[in-house]
Each structure stands twice: as C-alpha cells, then as structure tokens.
Amino acid sequence: MPSDGFRGLVYGDWHFLEETTSKSKDSHVSSNYAYSMGIALRGAHYKVYPExxxxxxxxxxxxxxxxxxxxxxxxxxxxxxxxxxxxxxxxxxxxxxxxxxxxxxxxxxxxxxxxxxxxxxxxxxxxxxxxxxxxxxxxxxxxxxxxxxxxxxxxxxxxxxxxxxxDKIMRKPINKWFYISMATGGLMLISLVELLKLLLTGSK
Structure with a gap:
C-alpha cells in the first residue's frame, strides 16, 4: 500500500506461483500451479478522468x-x-x-x-x-x-x-502442389492435343 495519500486509481495484479518439490519416479516432467489476482486501489481523490x-x-x-x-x-x-x-x-x-x-x-x-x-x-x-x-x-x-x-x-x-x-519477416509459404498440378494439367492438355491430331490424321 502507498504510504502517502494518492489520487485516482492504482491498478495491477499479484502473480502467485506454487512450485512443486516432488517428481514422479517414472517421469521427468513436473508442473507448477499459477494464478493472478487483480488489484485496484482507490485514492482519497478518486474522481479523475483518463486522458x-x-x-x-x-x-x-x-x-x-x-x-x-x-x-x-x-x-x-x-x-x-x-x-x-x-x-x-x-x-x-x-x-x-x-x-x-x-x-x-x-x-x-x-x-x-x-x-x-x-x-x-x-x-x-x-x-x-x-x-x-x-x-x-x-x-x-x-x-x-x-x-x-x-x-x-x-x-x-x-x-x-x-x-x-x-529482413526479419516471415515469407509467404509456397504452395508446391499448385505448381505441380498446373504442370500436370499442361502435360495432359498437350497429350490430348497430340492424340486428337493422330485421330484426325488416321481418319483421313
């Protein structure tokens, strides 16, 4: 608590951490329990406007x-x-x-x-x-x-x-499957065109 009087609001929180001292023999993992408690202290002159x-x-x-x-x-x-x-x-x-x-x-x-x-x-x-x-x-x-x-x-x-x-930002991931599908589609289109040419040539 402030030793002298104050105006307005003092706002913050207490952070509590309970440390475990024992560990399981079958595990190297331990956990701690923590929580925070909000604190608001109102001064003698409380009617203050934020700015x-x-x-x-x-x-x-x-x-x-x-x-x-x-x-x-x-x-x-x-x-x-x-x-x-x-x-x-x-x-x-x-x-x-x-x-x-x-x-x-x-x-x-x-x-x-x-x-x-x-x-x-x-x-x-x-x-x-x-x-x-x-x-x-x-x-x-x-x-x-x-x-x-x-x-x-x-x-x-x-x-x-x-x-x-x-220089430090994350770059947008490249979708490799998009380019693979585009290339595959292009090859299939070329193959279809060649097949049509052969069919038309054979029908003459």
Missing part, C-alpha cells in the same frame, strides 16, 4: 510480420473501460494501400501505454509517407461517462527502417 495522448508510430516486427506500432499514453491515474479502438494506416502515393486494426471490449490501465499493432500480413513494409488515423471510444471507470479521442498524424518511413523490418 489519452498520442505518443508515437514506429515500424515493428509483430508475430514475425511487418507492422506499425501506434502507441498511445493514458497520462492520468484512471482506467478506461469498454474500450473500442480502430486504427487506419494509409500509404500515400499513386498506389495507396490501407491497413486496419480494430479491437473491442478492451481496457486501458491508468498511467500506461497501449500499443495498437497494425500488421502487414505477408507483405513487405514500403518506405514512404503514411497517414495514421486512430479513434478510441470508452467509458470512464468511476462514473461510466462516454469518452472519445481522435488522432490524425502523418509520418515517414525511410528505406533503412523498412529494410530492417523486411
């Missing part, structure tokens, strides 16, 4: 795919409940590309940073200018007041940053 601020947008590697991390910061000691977040990143230029990330029924903890990973799937991250649009809707934890934030930013990804991500 989201734009922090940054950076290229990142997410689940072995190229992505952009949109980082937002809750600067106040109050939780945001029932959060709906939607992020749209559009590559500017002639061949514009749009990537979308959305999540519902989430939470944003007090005094925290939340990251929205906008993934490129198996595509490479292209250098250039991007437009970032984010909308966040939620409810203040203490009075259920609906709150909304919108952020629009323009960023630039240089070639060095894009290449650094693209």
């Amino acid at each position: 989201l601020k734009y922090d940054s947008v950076k290229p990142m590697l997410f689940q072995k795919h190229a992505a952009m991390s949109i980082n937002l910061r809750n600067t106040q000691p109050m939780m945001l409940q029932n959060v709906q977040m939607k992020a749209v990143i559009t590559k500017q230029g002639v061949f514009s590309q749009k990537r979308i990330f959305s999540v519902n029924n989430s939470k944003i903890a007090p005094n925290s940073i939340v990251t929205l990973p906008v993934q490129w799937q198996f595509d490479e991250l292209k250098p250039g200018k991007y437009k970032v649009q984010v909308q966040v809707k939620g409810e203040n934890d203490w009075n259920k007041l609906p709150m909304t934030w919108k952020f629009i930013k323009n960023i630039k990804v240089d070639k060095k940053a894009a290449d650094n991500i693209n």
